Amino acid sequence: MPVTSPYYNNKTNQSYNDIELNNRLSSDGVAIEIGPFCVNVSIKFQNVRDEFIKIYRDFPFYADNVVWDNYLKLYGQNFYRQYIKPQAFVELGMSNEFIPLPASMGMVSLEMGLNWHVAYTCRQYVMFHAGVVAKDGVGLVMPAMSGSGKSTLAAGLSYRGWQLHSDEFGLFDVGTGELVPYPRAVSLKNQSIPVMKKWVREVDDNYMDYFSDEYQGTPKGTICYMRPSADSIKDMHKRTKPNVVILPVYDANAEPAIKPISKTMAFFRLVMSSANYGDVGKDAFLSLSKIIDDAHVCEIIYPTLEDAVDLVEKFVADNVNQNVGDE
Amino acid sequence: MSYINENNENIFDEKAVYGVPDAANFLWSGWEDARIVYDTRSGHTQVLNDFARELLALYEDGPKSLIELFDEFAKIVETDLDEPLKVKIVETLNEFDTMGLIEPV
Numbered sequence: 001m002p003v004t005s006p007y008y009n010n011k012t013n014q015s016y017n018d019i020e021l022n023n024r025l026s027s028d029g030v031a032i033e034i035g036p037f038c039v040n041v042s043i044k045f046q047n048v049r050d051e052f053i054k055i056y057r058d059f060p061f062y063a064d065n066v067v068w069d070n071y072l073k074l075y076g077q078n079f080y081r082q083y084i085k086p087q088a089f090v091e092l093g094m095s096n097e098f099i100p101l102p103a104s105m106g107m108v109s110l111e112m113g114l115n116w117h118v119a120y121t122c123r124q125y126v127m128f129h130a131g132v133v134a135k136d137g138v139g140l141v142m143p144a145m146s147g148s149g150k151s152t153l154a155a156g157l158s159y160r161g162w163q164l165h166s167d168e169f170g171l172f173d174v175g176t177g178e179l180v181p182y183p184r185a186v187s188l189k190n191q192s193i194p195v196m197k198k199w200v201r202e203v204d205d206n207y208m209d210y211f212s213d214e215y216q217g218t219p220k221g222t223i224c225y226m227r228p229s230a231d232s233i234k235d236m237h238k239r240t241k242p243n244v245v246i247l248p249v250y251d252a253n254a255e256p257a258i259k260p261i262s263k264t265m266a267f268f269r270l271v272m273s274s275a276n277y278g279d280v281g282k283d284a285f286l287s288l289s290k291i292i293d294d295a296h297v298c299e300i301i302y303p304t305l306e307d308a309v310d311l312v313e314k315f316v317a318d319n320v321n322q323n324v325g326d327e
Numbered sequence: 328m329s330y331i332n333e334n335n336e337n338i339f340d341e342k343a344v345y346g347v348p349d350a351a352n353f354l355w356s357g358w359e360d361a362r363i364v365y366d367t368r369s370g371h372t373q374v375l376n377d378f379a380r381e382l383l384a385l386y387e388d389g390p391k392s393l394i395e396l397f398d399e400f401a402k403i404v405e406t407d408l409d410e411p412l413k414v415k416i417v418e419t420l421n422e423f424d425t426m427g428l429i430e431p432v
Contacts, residue, residue, distance in 0.1 A: 262358065262359070262361075263360075264358055264360050264374060271372060278370050281370055282354055282365060282367050285365040286354065286356075289356035289363070293356070
């Protein structure tokens with residue numbers, strides 16, 4: 001069943017096979033819809049096109065005549081940089097001042113370009129640097145700093161029945177009070193890569209089909225991109241109201257534990273995680289206050305992904321599930 | 328009388344009248360352990376404990392000098408203010424001044 005877009009419901013998203021998609025990506029590009037955003041992507045390097053198609057082939061694509069939020073072009077700036085010593089140069093509609101990477105790491109450039117687009121242009125939603133997932137009316141926000149394991153935890157939950165909104169960019173609609181899914185490729189780093197490969201292998205023998213190559217030597221170490229689950233892509237316009245905020249803390253030597261925290265602490269962690277709190281202004285303050293008013297909050301400390309998933313599901317079952325159906 | 332901090336700086340004059348610039352610019356939320364104030368002029372978000380919230384509320388009622396503030400606060404707590412408490416109040420007011428929550432009138 002094709003994804004139903006609220007933005008393009010009078011348009012038909014195209015069912016491209018990989019060859020057609022490759023041809024479009026190599027020429028003027030193709031418009032891909034990811035959650036509330038539509039970006040026209042063109043890629044001049046075959047290795048990056050292969051990776052992009054592997055990760056994003058299940059998303060809705062549009063041929064022509066749709067309004068883009070932005071465009072992203074990945075290319076070599078001249079013949080030398082295209083073919084001799086190739087460098088992937090990113091051009092976005094509002095900026096082309098990115099440092100190019102070797103074309104072998106072009107997928108990293110592409111993902112960073114998509115990140116930039118959201119981080120610097122999104123003003124219609126309050127944005128959190130957080131993992132966000134949803135299930136059965138439970139909207140779970142996990143604000144955390146890099147290295148806390150939030151991407152791994154969000155990805156892990158998404159392959160255990162939760163809808164992935166995002167591993168990195170939580171979006172909150174101040175008008176409706178809902179979390180807006182933006183299920184991009186999950187950015188896995190370093191030791192989380194083998195953890196997630198093992199995790200996905202438990203549900204699909206063809207698990208390697210879900211992962212990009214591993215890109216070594218980036219400023220964040222080794223990076224690997226993981227495709228969101230099929231259900232998360234299918235449901236990418238299904239919004240949920242937030243009602244749980246969990247601060248995840250990864251500690252390899254800790255005993256798994258759920259620790260109570262004050263709502264004030266949870267509030268300020270949301271504020272600190274929000275990239276556009278100051279830009280959105282008082283609506284952001286009122287929105288975050290409302291989220292915390294309505295949310296059950298805690299901190300979880302976990303040594304493994306399995307522990308983390310168990311702790312999340314226990315906290316939700318103990319505090320939320322019995323109430324959601326009554327709302 | 329003036330209040331001097333550890334750096335020998337005069338941080339609050341007893342006779343100076345301070346007030347909230349415009350209380351309508353404040354948005355409030357809060358939970359069991361603290362109150363949160365958002366200043367729509369600056370976009371700053373600050374957390375206040377009950378003690379600080381009570382002091383700011385006195386300024387929201389109208390501008391006043393430190394002497395007047397001491398008097399009104401003493402009525403609320405129903406006791407004379409000793410010197411350590413006065414110092415704590417002045418330090419809090421100094422924080423308010425730094426945050427832009429109050430200013431000399």
